[in-house]
Amino acid sequence: MNIPSNILTLVAGILLTAVSLWYGQNHGLLPVQASEQAAQVDGLFNMMMTIATGLFIIVQGCLIFVAIKYRRRAGDNGDGSPNNGNIPLEIFWTAIPAAIVLMISIYSFEVYSQMGGLDPMASMGHKTPSQVLAQNGESTSEMSMSGMVAMDNHRGSIALGLGATPANENKPPAVLVKVLGLQYAWTFTYAGTDVVSGELHLPVGEDAQLDIAAQDVLHAFWLPEFRIKQDAIPGRETELRFTPNRLGEYPVICAELCGAYHGVMVTKLYVETPEQYQSWLDAQQVAQAAEPKTPQQVAVDVSKLSSNQYLQPYAQELGITPEMLQHMDHHQHHDQYSEQHNS
Ligand SMILES: [Cu+2]
Structure with missing residues (x-):
């Protein structure tokens, strides 16, 4: 049976598109979506993943096909005939990537402006x-x-950063929190209250704004589940505005190498019901009325912790017992002692 090659190409193209689409939409590479803005970012990522999957299969498929079809046979010691200068083919493979790049850039600008990024004065x-x-x-x-x-x-x-979405442009945010990044902690001051905390709490479904500042060096405020990240710059305020839409506990990470303890510059964002949020805020207000604190007092200076204290939270996760940590501290001292004596 002899199937015409254009039919084969068509079938291969349909299969390729189906596989790319399926993988591009079901790759499970991203964390959960916890903000209204996250779905837009993921839409863009999934489209790029679909295109990249198709290109990967085409390129790798051609390589494998050619390697097998034109493999060296017994007794064949010559080169293939030279083949160069195919202008239509060169136009074709230049035009397709150009069209893809143009399409992705238009789509990504659209997502960015939907998130308020193109209009920094919007909020x-x-x-x-x-x-x-x-x-x-x-x-x-x-x-x-x-x-x-x-x-x-x-x-x-x-302000630099992602401002209000066009729908919220002319409304003040429901919650405003001042974020301060310092070596090596994030602190949060809740506007309209005296509450200063090392944790970020936000009510679900409400438009929140974070005004971000840095005390010492560059930091970056990153919420992976919310698909947003913003630089914290000494001497210049930046902002993020977004709407959490999923209850839960999420990591807040410093995404700019800011010093020796950068890796532990993490805290948590708690997205709560408006009632839970209000009662947390009230409790903090009562506690801090007695003993007001500055952001600097709230921040734990991890660089002053002993390695034992410093490793404690990780030890629990890894199943290391306190005795093993003690043992490690002991060894460390012993090594230092013997090094001094050897030199
Ligand atoms: Cu940092």
């Missing part, structure tokens, strides 16, 4: 240049527009 709480000047008793008419923007920029009023 509330940021003054326009003229408001800043009016507040300082200066006349706006005396200054050029570029001068005002530069001045405003200097004051950090133009």
Whole structure:
């Protein structure tokens, strides 16, 4: 039986598309989605995964096919005939990637602007240049527009980061938390209260804004389950605005190498029902009314912990007993002692 090659190509193309689509949508590579914005980011990722799977199969498939079909046979010691200069083919394989790249860039800009990323002035709480000047008793008419923007920029009023989604653009956020990154902890100050905590709590389904600052060096505030990440920059405020939509406990991670203990600069985000959130906040307020704290007092300085204290939380996870840790501390001291004596 002789099947025409264009039919075979068609069948292979259909199979390839089906396999790419299936894998691109069902790869299980991403953590759970815990924010409204997460589904949009994943849509983009899944599309790129679908395209990449197809390309991977085509390239690897051709390699394997050619390696088998044109393998060296017994008694064959010559090269194949030279083959170069196929202009239509070169146009074809340049045009297809160009179209794919263009499509992905348009789609990714769309997702970014849906998340408020293309309009950093969109969110509330940021003054326009003229408001800043009016507040300082200066006349706006005396200054050029570029001068005002530069001045405003200097004051950090133009926030970098993902602002409000277009739907929330003109509304103030339901919850505002000031985030401070410092070596080596995240601290959270809840606007409108005196509460300062090392944990982030947010009510589910409500539009939240985080104003992010750094005390010492660059840090990056990363919430993998929410698909958002933002630099924390000394001297300049950045922001994130998003809506958590799934109850639970999620890691908050520092994603910028910030020093020796960068790896332990982690805490948790608790997404709770509005009632749970309010009662947590009330309890914190009562506790802190007696003993107010600054973010610096709340932050635990991990660099001052002994290796025993430092490893304790990980030891539990790994099933290492406290005795083994003690033993390790002992060995460490012993090694240092013998090193000193040998030198
Ligand atoms: Cu850090």
